[in-house]
Amino acid sequence: MTKMIPGKMVTFAVLCMLVRVVCTQECSTCQCCADGIFHKCSSRGYCNYGCIDGYYGEKCNYECTSQNCLSCDRHHGKNCLKCISGYFLRNYTCYECGSQCQSCSSYGCNSCSGGYWGNTCDAQCMQNCASCNKYDGHCLFCESGYYVYYRKCTTCGYHCAECGSSGCTSCHDGYWGSTCNEICGQNCASCSKSDGNCLSCSSGYWGNTCEKPCGHHCLACDERNGRCLSCEHGYLGHPCTECRRDMCINQFDCDLCSNISFYAKSGVCCLCSLDNCVSCSKALDTVKCKICKQGYYPQINGQCELCNSYCFKNECDSFSGECLHGCINGYWNKTCDTKCEPECLSCNQADGSCSHCKNTSKYGPNCRSECSNTCKNSKCDNNENCMNGCIQNTFGEKCENKCDGSCSPKDNRTSCSEKTGMCLYGCQTRYKGKFCPKDVGNRSEKQTTLKAALGCGLGVGIMTLIVLAIIAVFWFRKRRRSNTERNNSLHDARKDYDTVDANFREAELNELRYEALQGTGVHTMDQTTYYSNVAEKVNDIITYQNVHGGSLSD
Numbered sequence: 001m002t003k004m005i006p007g008k009m010v011t012f013a014v015l016c017m018l019v020r021v022v023c024t025q026e027c028s029t030c031q032c033c034a035d036g037i038f039h040k041c042s043s044r045g046y047c048n049y050g051c052i053d054g055y056y057g058e059k060c061n062y063e064c065t066s067q068n069c070l071s072c073d074r075h076h077g078k079n080c081l082k083c084i085s086g087y088f089l090r091n092y093t094c095y096e097c098g099s100q101c102q103s104c105s106s107y108g109c110n111s112c113s114g115g116y117w118g119n120t121c122d123a124q125c126m127q128n129c130a131s132c133n134k135y136d137g138h139c140l141f142c143e144s145g146y147y148v149y150y151r152k153c154t155t156c157g158y159h160c161a162e163c164g165s166s167g168c169t170s171c172h173d174g175y176w177g178s179t180c181n182e183i184c185g186q187n188c189a190s191c192s193k194s195d196g197n198c199l200s201c202s203s204g205y206w207g208n209t210c211e212k213p214c215g216h217h218c219l220a221c222d223e224r225n226g227r228c229l230s231c232e233h234g235y236l237g238h239p240c241t242e243c244r245r246d247m248c249i250n251q252f253d254c255d256l257c258s259n260i261s262f263y264a265k266s267g268v269c270c271l272c273s274l275d276n277c278v279s280c281s282k283a284l285d286t287v288k289c290k291i292c293k294q295g296y297y298p299q300i301n302g303q304c305e306l307c308n309s310y311c312f313k314n315e316c317d318s319f320s321g322e323c324l325h326g327c328i329n330g331y332w333n334k335t336c337d338t339k340c341e342p343e344c345l346s347c348n349q350a351d352g353s354c355s356h357c358k359n360t361s362k363y364g365p366n367c368r369s370e371c372s373n374t375c376k377n378s379k380c381d382n383n384e385n386c387m388n389g390c391i392q393n394t395f396g397e398k399c400e401n402k403c404d405g406s407c408s409p410k411d412n413r414t415s416c417s418e419k420t421g422m423c424l425y426g427c428q429t430r431y432k433g434k435f436c437p438k439d440v441g442n443r444s445e446k447q448t449t450l451k452a453a454l455g456c457g458l459g460v461g462i463m464t465l466i467v468l469a470i471i472a473v474f475w476f477r478k479r480r481r482s483n484t485e486r487n488n489s490l491h492d493a494r495k496d497y498d499t500v501d502a503n504f505r506e507a508e509l510n511e512l513r514y515e516a517l518q519g520t521g522v523h524t525m526d527q528t529t530y531y532s533n534v535a536e537k538v539n540d541i542i543t544y545q546n547v548h549g550g551s552l553s554d
Helices: 006-026 440-482 485-517 527-548
Strands: 069-072 080-083 088-090 093-096 101-105 108-112 128-133 139-142 146-149 154-157 160-164 167-171 186-191 198-201 218-219 226-232 261-263 268-271 277-283 286-292 296-298 304-306 344-347 354-357
Touching: 069 226, 080 088, 080 093, 088 101, 088 108, 139 146, 139 154, 146 160, 146 218, 286 296
Parallel strands: none
Antiparallel strands: 069 080, 088 093, 101 108, 128 139, 146 154, 160 167, 186 198, 218 226, 261 268, 277 286, 296 304, 344 354
8 A cells, every 4th residue: 555645645634624614614604504484504503404505514515416416415415306407316316308308307307399208208109199198108189180089099080071189070961970980860961970960951851850751743841841942843832732734635625634643633633642652533523543653552442552461572563453473372362362271381373272281291272182191101292292202112103003013022122113113123933024014934825825816917917908909909990991982881891890700709819828828827927927928919919810800000
């Protein structure tokens, strides 16, 4: 450790004494003591009420040592208690307030510039916020086009006409609400922003909620009482229903109007004002509707009444009231005012007979006939045709037929097709074919019988051909004889006699040949033999004729 020279120690001690003397002299008269109700300091120089700004100590004879400090702790001059202007206190130290601080005290910023918040105004407000709370950052005022909603800035919206800091102050026509997102009522042109009540009506409506139409042919009416202010072209007065002569087809004797909405009355045309009526007429001082609007029809009393609710789609002829598209299930006739039978689900629109039954085990015009028990679950349509097929071993639309007994069974399944009756699993022994009708055991006997029948048929066919040939020859020769001269009549008669005689002889010959054929066992002939024999017989006929009666051309 370096030892201090005694001379230097003396000099340092003298300087310290001089400083303290100066400070003591400066506040020796209690000038640095704070004022009080009594003496500022005691006889010994101690301040009774503390120090003035910038000083500390029991006698307040020392300046505060902390920079930018206005006042400090009386016993610790480095601990600042209050800062000068433009600085704030933090942990006994003074700091500069900063550029975002609008006004500053020793304890921090009192207010921030727009868009900032916090003790030192160093935090930015949220997006679109012009000014926010200094302590929590919640927005107080928004930029143009936005308003404060739940402490945040929300856009004013498309339907907002004017927007303030707290929300929309006015809406475009047809909208209301704090954000102008609510739509005004139907037929309401503008409404109150706060509650949506109509302020003005759309053209053609009136009333508190603009729910009432102005009337037929009225373009605009008073929104308070509905009185018509302007009518469609060609209509006058209130409610645009005054009678007019310019609608008369015959101006001298007005008995017909040019517009079907008018009717003739006492030489003028008056507008038909009956409810839901398109065209009306006057008879015996009574105006009756002839044609109603769609969905209505005229009653006997001339008033329009709704179409019967049992009409399909509730549509009927506006003149006759007849349903245009038939009836809903359960009703019938032209106006659908008659109920079907209780058992019917639906019935014929013309006669009321059931077309579908509620109970699928019934059928018939009144749905009172029982479906066949051969139908599965005994269910059928109204024509008695089985809906779910047949029970085992039956077939047909009504399952009225039984499968052939020759069909082979398989397990517990049905043995034939429900549609055609064809055997599904083949035939039992000694039967064959799709329907198993043929008995193989009696085949030989059946074939013999069949061939005998075939032989008989062939013989009859041959005889028929021979007779036809004789008739043809006879007719041909008779025609030729009619063209000969009358003086040869005796000769022709003789010739005819010869021809007839030859034909008889030919018939006799053919009869003998047929008997010979039967002796040869015709039942063994096949189809080829049949056709060759027929050709031979025709050749025999021609040969016989050539021998006995000349050629066919004679």
